Amino acid sequence: MSSFGLVPALAESQAGDVLEATDNVLLPQSVLRHAVGAGLKPRQLAAATGLPSWSLSGAEEYRVPSTGYLRTWEVVEHGLGDPNAAIEIAKRYVLGQVGLYDYLFSTAPTLGAGLEACGTYLGAITTNFRMAPGLETEQEVTFEISMINGEGRGRELAAQWGLAAIFTRSRLIMDGPVNPVRIAFEQQAPRNHDQLVELFGTTEIDFGAPSDSITVSVADLARPLRTADARLAEILHQHAARTQPVAPPHASTWLDHLAGIISTALDENSAGIDAVAARMYLSRRSLQRRLSEHGTTWRTELERVRRARYETADASLGRSGQAVLLGYKDHRSARRAVKRWDR
Incomplete structure (x- = not known):
């Protein structure tokens, strides 16, 4: 029975670099x-x-x-x-x-x-x-x-x-x-x-x-x-x-995935923590625990997504348009956020 084979733990490139499983x-x-x-x-x-x-x-x-x-x-x-x-x-x-x-x-x-x-x-x-x-x-x-x-x-x-x-x-x-x-x-x-x-x-x-x-x-x-x-x-x-083995695709992290979910939620005006948790089939508590495991918080990740959207937005977008893009209920909140990012 000793002929049973061990397979490689991870796919490897020709140069020997370990790639993502x-x-x-x-x-x-x-x-x-x-x-x-x-x-x-x-x-x-x-x-x-x-x-x-x-x-x-x-x-x-x-x-x-x-x-x-x-x-x-x-x-x-x-x-x-x-x-x-x-x-x-x-x-x-x-x-x-x-x-x-x-x-x-x-x-x-x-x-x-x-x-x-x-x-x-x-x-x-x-x-x-x-x-x-x-x-x-x-x-x-x-x-x-x-x-x-x-x-x-x-x-x-x-x-x-x-x-x-x-x-x-x-x-x-x-x-x-x-x-x-x-x-x-x-x-x-x-x-x-x-x-x-x-x-x-x-x-x-x-x-x-x-x-x-x-x-x-x-x-x-x-x-x-x-x-x-x-x-x-x-x-x-x-x-x-x-x-076999097949070269793996480009890696993405759990936080990158969360950012995508938040961005979609912002487009649909539903970027509260409970709504985003539901989109990920998680409870609010589970989402917060996962964020803590990654050394971050809900507020930090929401801010990160909003800032990324602002930095890639059309420069001609007015305050009201910015508020909609960033998921704020009024343009004053959007203006405060923009000032913070532009410092």
Whole structure:
């Protein structure tokens, strides 16, 4: 079993420079489509996640920053009001929803070979994770799954879905049930994890572990997959080897995303903190906490956006026009702000 491969933690340029971790757009699509099906609005979701507008329909060749994918989990959980969102989405797994990565797995001869392909070509779906074999005995093998960049609730939900998808995918193309021997999560135990027990098919679920991991019996790893196709697998492996990893797009920060939301809100005369928090699928308190984590405040960021709009505005814009552009109720407030910036 020692042949299971480690994939690079991050995409690298030819010069060796470490680039931003990225995910195949099919990952956030899996989450967003569930949310839309549950009644959330696509345009609002795209704005709240900070992902490009084409994220719901982009082809497999497109990549998005991993921060955007993790943010998608936070937005969807908040929008649905469901702490088990990752579990519910994993239950509805459809073979092929993550494209090439699914077919690298499904064309393998056995479960073990499928997991090996997933470890070797993990870059086809994400450069933000590693999957590698850990402790190995005659009866079982543990696979450790680590995330390179990520924190908070988005990380927790992505980990739940990622580990669950290994088994929901496997059950679609194997005869008879397949369940892990054990599951371990870095995250702390939720108040109730009955749904995780039901999904994984085991009560052996540990929380607060050193790393996320799955343990599978050697007997299960040797079980065949109904969809095995040696010739197609060879073609897919060659394609995956040529196309991964993909160079990531230009990086943007969470504060840049917030600035875009504030600017849109100013255009619509709704730039209060509560309204902006709602656009980001956050509570007022959560937005303030995120601002504090970035060493800033709501007032500071609102001022920053207003000043940027003023500095790029038409010089012939009058006081009343400036007040509208900057989201002030009267031109006197706008005049005071302009004087402050022009000092």
